[in-house]
Structures are given as C-alpha cells and as structure tokens.
Amino acid sequence: MTTPRRVCAIRDPIPAYRRGIARELEAVGYETAEPGDCIAWIQRFHQAAHSTEYRLAALLSIRSEADVDVLAMLRTYDEQVALLALLVDPDIDNYRQALDAGAGGVVDYAASPDDIVAALDATWDGAVRLPRAVVIEFLSRPRRSNGIPPVCESDVRRLAALANGWSVERLANHENFSTREMFRRLQELYHTLGVSNRHQAIAAAARHGLLDGSLETGQGPSCHRAANR
The missing domain is CATH 1.10.10.10 (Winged helix-like DNA-binding domain superfamily/Winged helix DNA-binding domain)
Known part of the structure; x- marks a missing residue:
C-alpha cells in the first residue's frame, strides 16, 4: 500500500516565519502550502480524483479570537485534518482555548522548529505534546458535572x-x-x-x-x- 503524501498548510501573517517552518517540514518529508483560505484549500483535496493519496495538516498561529474561530471552523469542516495551534501568548488558558476549539496539538509559537515538527508528528498518532505545567494545571481543575445546559x-x-x-x-x-x-x-x-x-x-x-x-x-x-x- 502506498504511503499517503503528507501536506501541511501554514497560516501566519509573517512570510519569513512561514518560509522557515516550511523549510523544516519539507526537510522531513512534508509538502507545504501557504493558502489564504484554508477551507478552500482543503476543499480542493476533497475534490481531487485521488484524495486518499494525501493526509492533510494545518499549522495556525493563534494571535486573536479571530484565529481561534478559524481553528474551530477548520475542525468543524474536516475532523481528519491534523491541526496544530502555535500560541503567540502561551498562557495556560490559551492552551485550553485552542484545545477546546479543536486543535490536535498546541505548541509555543517561539518553540524550536524541531519541537514544532515533533508536536505535529504527535498529532498524527493521536497524541498531544504539552508543557508539564500545563498538564498539571489541567489535571488540577475539577471535573465538569454530567448535566448539560438547555x-x-x-x-x-x-x-x-x-x-x-x-x-x-x-x-x-x-x-x-x-x-x-x-x-x-x-x-x-x-x-x-x-x-x-x-x-x-x-x-x-x-x-x-x-x-x-x-x-x-x-x-x-x-x-x-x-x-x-
């Protein structure tokens, strides 16, 4: 069986940052793209004759609520796409917000390229790489009740x-x-x-x-x- 080609979209307003991440991903076998509209980019693969030949991922820098909304829309549109959030402000609450919005992985925007690649690779395996302090904070918070709102x-x-x-x-x-x-x-x-x-x-x-x-x-x-x- 042919191994699917891994294609990753990079969404960030700084061209030099996008190019730097693209170089690192391409060095380990990813194909990269810098689409203006990530949903339209995903749609093109859905419409391709051999869509199963590809596995899609997207790296999104999170700078504002608007970026979180884009992340959430991508997750709602296609749950098979690996989504990695790059937090410009790596506050614990922002980690939680990104995960709640549907990110398969979350990493500090200033992390090394190796750490970003490792975090993306982990999402393919259904794992989430998080700082120890973030995990401890998550585990220390009380569980939600079993009831739901109206x-x-x-x-x-x-x-x-x-x-x-x-x-x-x-x-x-x-x-x-x-x-x-x-x-x-x-x-x-x-x-x-x-x-x-x-x-x-x-x-x-x-x-x-x-x-x-x-x-x-x-x-x-x-x-x-x-x-x-």
Missing part, C-alpha cells in the same frame, strides 16, 4: 442530522445559511455541550437522551433540558 430544538435537529451523516454544507443549505454561518452556530452548540467536535457532540447528545426522538416538535424556539444522569 439545548434548543433547532440544535437537536442539527445534532440528529450530523448523527445521520449530513455534512456541514448540506445542513447549511437545508437551513438557508451560509456554510460559515453554520460553522459558527455549530461551534456555539459545541461550546454549550462542553465539547470540541461533532463526534463528541453526538456522543454527549445521545448520552443525555437528546437523540431518542422524545422531544416534542414545535414552531417556536423552545429549549429542553436533559435530565442529569
């Missing part, structure tokens, strides 16, 4: 559609939204459920009985609270 009926319908294999684009078209607006709404829903991606959201909804068909339908934006279990 979930509106329209959100339940979206979860059911996702559980039935609908794409974000199909869901957006069905509700007459743009794809980006649907990304935004789904991210708000994931945040409400305390999860970071569609698989976790579907699992949480099923666990709390939101997908069992017991909710009454109606025309108003009524909300329902799942019983704590």
Whole structure:
C-alpha cells in the first residue's frame, strides 16, 4: 500500500516565519502550502480524483479570537485534518482555548522548529505534546458535572442530522445559511455541550437522551433540558 503524501498548510501573517517552518517540514518529508483560505484549500483535496493519496495538516498561529474561530471552523469542516495551534501568548488558558476549539496539538509559537515538527508528528498518532505545567494545571481543575445546559430544538435537529451523516454544507443549505454561518452556530452548540467536535457532540447528545426522538416538535424556539444522569 502506498504511503499517503503528507501536506501541511501554514497560516501566519509573517512570510519569513512561514518560509522557515516550511523549510523544516519539507526537510522531513512534508509538502507545504501557504493558502489564504484554508477551507478552500482543503476543499480542493476533497475534490481531487485521488484524495486518499494525501493526509492533510494545518499549522495556525493563534494571535486573536479571530484565529481561534478559524481553528474551530477548520475542525468543524474536516475532523481528519491534523491541526496544530502555535500560541503567540502561551498562557495556560490559551492552551485550553485552542484545545477546546479543536486543535490536535498546541505548541509555543517561539518553540524550536524541531519541537514544532515533533508536536505535529504527535498529532498524527493521536497524541498531544504539552508543557508539564500545563498538564498539571489541567489535571488540577475539577471535573465538569454530567448535566448539560438547555439545548434548543433547532440544535437537536442539527445534532440528529450530523448523527445521520449530513455534512456541514448540506445542513447549511437545508437551513438557508451560509456554510460559515453554520460553522459558527455549530461551534456555539459545541461550546454549550462542553465539547470540541461533532463526534463528541453526538456522543454527549445521545448520552443525555437528546437523540431518542422524545422531544416534542414545535414552531417556536423552545429549549429542553436533559435530565442529569
């Protein structure tokens, strides 16, 4: 079986930084790109005749909430893409925010090229490389309760559609939204459920009985609270 080609998009406003990371990645066998629109870049691979020949990754510098939104949209759009967040401000809360938004790995923006490559490689294996202090802080915080906040009926319908294999684009078209607006709404829903991606959201909804068909339908934006279990 042919080994898929690893292709990595690099998103950062500083050309010299992008080129430096690209050189390091290319030295260890990655192909690189610097797309202006990462979602459009991913779409081109989806539409390619031999899309399975590629494994995609994206490195995104996180400087603002807008960058976090881009990270979240990419995770919502394609959960198979390896996403590595490069934190310009490596505060512990920013590590948590990046992971909550869907990053498969998080590293300090000022980390050495070797550390960045190692962190990216780890994401392919489903591992996350984090500083020891960050891990200790995460583990020291209390667990969330098993209950979930109220979930509106329209959100339940979206979860059911996702559980039935609908794409974000199909869901957006069905509700007459743009794809980006649907990304935004789904991210708000994931945040409400305390999860970071569609698989976790579907699992949480099923666990709390939101997908069992017991909710009454109606025309108003009524909300329902799942019983704590």
